[in-house]
Amino acid sequence: MKHPNKEIMMQVLELAKKKKSVASFVVKGDKIISKEVCSWKTGKLFIPTRHAEINAIEKACKKLKSDNLKGCWLYSSLECCPMCAGAAIWARVDGIVYSNLEDDRPDNERFDDDWNWIYIRPKDIVKYAKIKPKIISGYLRKEGKKINYWV
Numbered sequence: 001m002k003h004p005n006k007e008i009m010m011q012v013l014e015l016a017k018k019k020k021s022v023a024s025f026v027v028k029g030d031k032i033i034s035k036e037v038c039s040w041k042t043g044k045l046f047i048p049t050r051h052a053e054i055n056a057i058e059k060a061c062k063k064l065k066s067d068n069l070k071g072c073w074l075y076s077s078l079e080c081c082p083m084c085a086g087a088a089i090w091a092r093v094d095g096i097v098y099s100n101l102e103d104d105r106p107d108n109e110r111f112d113d114d115w116n117w118i119y120i121r122p123k124d125i126v127k128y129a130k131i132k133p134k135i136i137s138g139y140l141r142k143e144g145k146k147i148n149y150w151v
Contacts, residue, residue: 001030003073004097004139008032013099013140016077017147024052024076026060026069026093033072034059052076053084057091069093077144078102079137085122088133095134096122099144 008027016023021037036055039047053076061067069091074080076098080088088096102119123135 001027003027003095003134004075004136006140008075009097009099009140010143011035012075012077013143013147016149020149022052022076022078022149024056024074026056026072026074028060028064028069028072033063049083051081051084052078053080054087057087057093061091067091073097074133077147078149080122082120082125085125088122089126089129089131092131093133095136097136097139098122099138099140100147101138101141104141104145 005027008025011032012023012025015035015037019037023035023037025035026033034056036052036059038052039050039055053074056074057069060069060072070093072091072093073095074088074093074097076084076096078100079098079102080096085096121137123137126132126135
C-alpha cells in the first residue's frame with residue numbers, strides 16, 4: 001500500500017468527527033493495526049499523556065508484541081504535538097500523516113492562557129532524530145477542517 005492513503009485518512013477523520021476528539025491509526029501495509037482517540041479529556045481518564053497518537057502507538061506495540069513499528073505509518077486527524085512526534089520516532093514508524101494543522105482549529109477551540117501548549121511542528125522534531133520518519137502534513141486538510149474537537 002502506498003502512503004499517504006486517502007481511504008485510511010477518511011476513516012481517521014470519520015472517527016475524529018464521531019468522537020469529537022483527535023483520532024489516530026497505526027497502519028502496517030494495508031492493515032490497520034490500531035485505532036485510538038485522545039482519552040485525556042473524553043471521559044473519566046484525566047491523564048495528560050493519553051493523546052490519540054500515544055494510545056495508537058501503545059496499542060500497536062502490544063498487538064505486534066514489539067516496540068519497533070518499522071514498516072508502520074502513523075495517521076492522525078490533527079498535527080502531532082512534540083510528545084507524540086517523539087513517541088513515533090522512538091517507535092521507529094516509517095511515516096507520520098496528519099490532516100489538520102494546529103492553526104486550523106476554530107477560534108472557539110483555542111486554548112486559554114493557562115494551557116501549557118508546546119508548539120513545535122513534527123518536522124522540526126524529526127530534524128534532530130537519528131531515525132527520520134517521513135512527514136506528510138495537511139493531507140486531506142480541507143476535509144479535516146470540518147471537524148470540531150472537544151466541542
